[in-house]
Amino acid sequence: MTAATTTGAVPVWTAPAPRFGGVLADDAAALEAYAAAGEELLARLPPKPHRSPAQHAAAESAVGACRAGRRAFLALHAEAVYDELTDGRTRHLRLTDLLYAAADRFPGLAPTRTQMAAEGDWIQAEKEGREIDQAVFCAAVLRSASAGAHLIDAMLKPTPRALELLDGFRATGRVELDSVLVERVGDAAHVTFRNAHCLNAEDNRLIADLETAVDLVLLDEGVRVGVLRGGTVDHPRYQGRRVFSAGINLKDLRNGNISFTDFLLGRELGYINKMYRGLLTAPEAEAWADRTVQKPWIGAVDAFAIGGGMQLLLVLDRVIAEEGAYFSLPAAEEGIVPGAGNLRLARLTGARPARQVILGGRRIGTDEPGTHLVCDQVVPAGDMDEAVETAVRELSGPAVAANRRMLSLSEEPLDLFRTYLAEFAVVQVARSYSEDVLAKVERRWQRSQARD
Template sequence: MTDSLDHDAAELATLTEAGERGLAALPSRTDRTPAEQEQADRIHADARQARRAFLARHTETIYGLLTEGMTRPVRLPELVHAAADRFPGLVPTREQMAAERAEVQAHKEGREIDQGLFCGAVLRSPTAGRHLVETMLRPTPRALDLIDAFRADGRAELDTVLVTRRGTTAHVEFRNVARLNAEDERLIADLDTAVDLVLLDDAVAVGVLRGGTVDHPKYRGRRVFSAGIDLTDLRDGRIPFVEFLLGRELGYLNKILRGLLTDPAPGAGAQRFTSKPWIGAVDTFAIGGGMQLLLVLDHVIAAEDSFVSLPAAEEGIVPGLGNLRLTRHTGARLARQVLLGGRRIAAADPEARFVCDEIVAPEGVDEAVDRAAEALSAPAVAANRHMLAVAEEPLDLFRDYLAEFAVAQAERAYAPDVLEKVERRWRERERRRAAERSAS
């Protein structure tokens, strides 16, 4: 590599094109012999080494070109596509990603790892990374299309989320009812829109997050906060890295914590961001991403028969920003027990007080939510929660963590142990379904 962007881009394109020809000469991943798969792995490794070297020299210049000198906000999915168009071989093309999307996770080439390398490099740059973080804190186009109707009606019904305004409180209810309110691509997109609507509506002082009633036979008719990432979708290859695994961290989770960027002009954060307090109401359980969500909320109410967990060790992937945020809630020892050992915390356990502010009887959750919303609607709350976020999780700390997370999570999503676990769960589920059909 040299200091010439054009020269190095041409070299990268030549090398990766040769690698693609080598991959095309091999059978599809499912039909490869072990020796052929080793050959494919070497091709990917050589290309990734070249990409890392290219990004180490040119990331900020690349980002500047793709964003017109950081004068144009380009959201993460569009940024990745633009990089593929402008610098062949740097990240997968739209066509390559469409082909990947058609396969189950274990049958993919793992091209999202290359997206992770690019995103990690951008986030690692103090200038480019900060610009990208702030771009992703802007309202989504979908929310801007819906906000006038929401302001008028106080109601927005999305595919998997219902948002209703009651007085000065906005209630965001998860409605992925067939999947125990598990996180899938639809729910992530809907939550990003829902959080934007709450933050954009001046009539709203406080936001509330709660799971709706579900259809699962074991819990039918009960409210469930969240079952975390949809492992069936992960197995089937329907958990996209950019839009889901990275997008949720840069999107609605960060907006809840940091606020919505409503004024792009330079100035103090409190002048540029619209921030509001958030309440979480946990019924039954908050698993994985559901528990991660609790860590950015201002007040958490849990039914006394509920529990929380971050089953990272079992799933094999990184639990978002749980590793960054849990320690400041629980302390290092308990955080390691949860993250590394899979410890589940029941609401009845004394340790639940580190994650939840109130433990109430299931029939008392509604009343507790109303009390908390009234208390958090005081005028000074928004300013003080903004300063807490500045003190506890400065933007550059968030950015540095996310730069490492982008690479680690992309690699873990294709790690052999993860692929084996999701395939094993899928086979067990299919066997149960077959047995149920036979019994009926």
């Protein structure tokens, strides 16, 4: 297939859109040829930051057309593709593995490892945006009730890294990861965030470490309750103080180091969903109670819980905050979607306060009447340890896990979560490449460079 004619030095996209007939093999071959034509055009252009306006337009035409082709193909074949990649749903593939399997088995449907590695050489504003194509694929799978549920199951299974560390954790009660410390104290496992250089902001490394930590807490039979708390940080304003979380690391977003599969979608399907719905240990069982391991979770909030930090609190069973702390979801200011916060916050606060927080940037401080909607207890900073110990005792009873399981089922049915994430996947990745977000993170980065 010829991708383009050439007008002067600029190739022009001319490939006709494929007509899919509903036969998987034939339609896959047509998509492969169409996507190859798009790659041919891109190969004739300089890298994105060095393109002229006309070259940008040519690239956008090819990329947009190929993306539309993928959407049309997946509208017909998403379930059949998923079944083939998972051997009839007998294998559980995590997001990244699933996407690369799709790229290998159905060329042109999803970015390859080589293409994604090349994207990693650029800051966010200078990438081709291949993660958008990953989101198109994931959204199509999640829109299917059957395939989407199977993918959610795959992401609820223990990670290989946690399984490797489990025996050591059971024996010593301690695992020290790069950005997280997990310690067993009595009936509780304390998970401490240690991204000290960035106010415990979330990045790819912290998300991976937190999923490992959550797996260990849920797998260790000696643990009844999980406790999340931020460690001490290096920031001059909070030097030596504990901070819960500053949310997404916007410097990493600017630098192109926030992954769609490992962070933007992976955190929602990974460690946060495991805390909420439990760890999948027996996928073949019929009853949900027999398939998963669930335990109650406590959040101890020092200083603040911003963005992703506040999102995390929405799935916990007890939230304790120190006096003077505050909570916020600055989604409108940052220009992105606050994870599953839009799905969950209104359940706790009601619709109007949720809109004030998400759309208007309202902060909820511990001295405000609305604090009780997102926080169970406010204590002086010096009393936090005692308050956490009391909460552990109260939540360690044998019936607590069973009741919180039933609460979760009634509050957020799996299909509601699945359909939300199908839309979230495409909306969030599009926002992460939008001009307003790129401009904001660039301005913040420039200011930080000037201060340094």
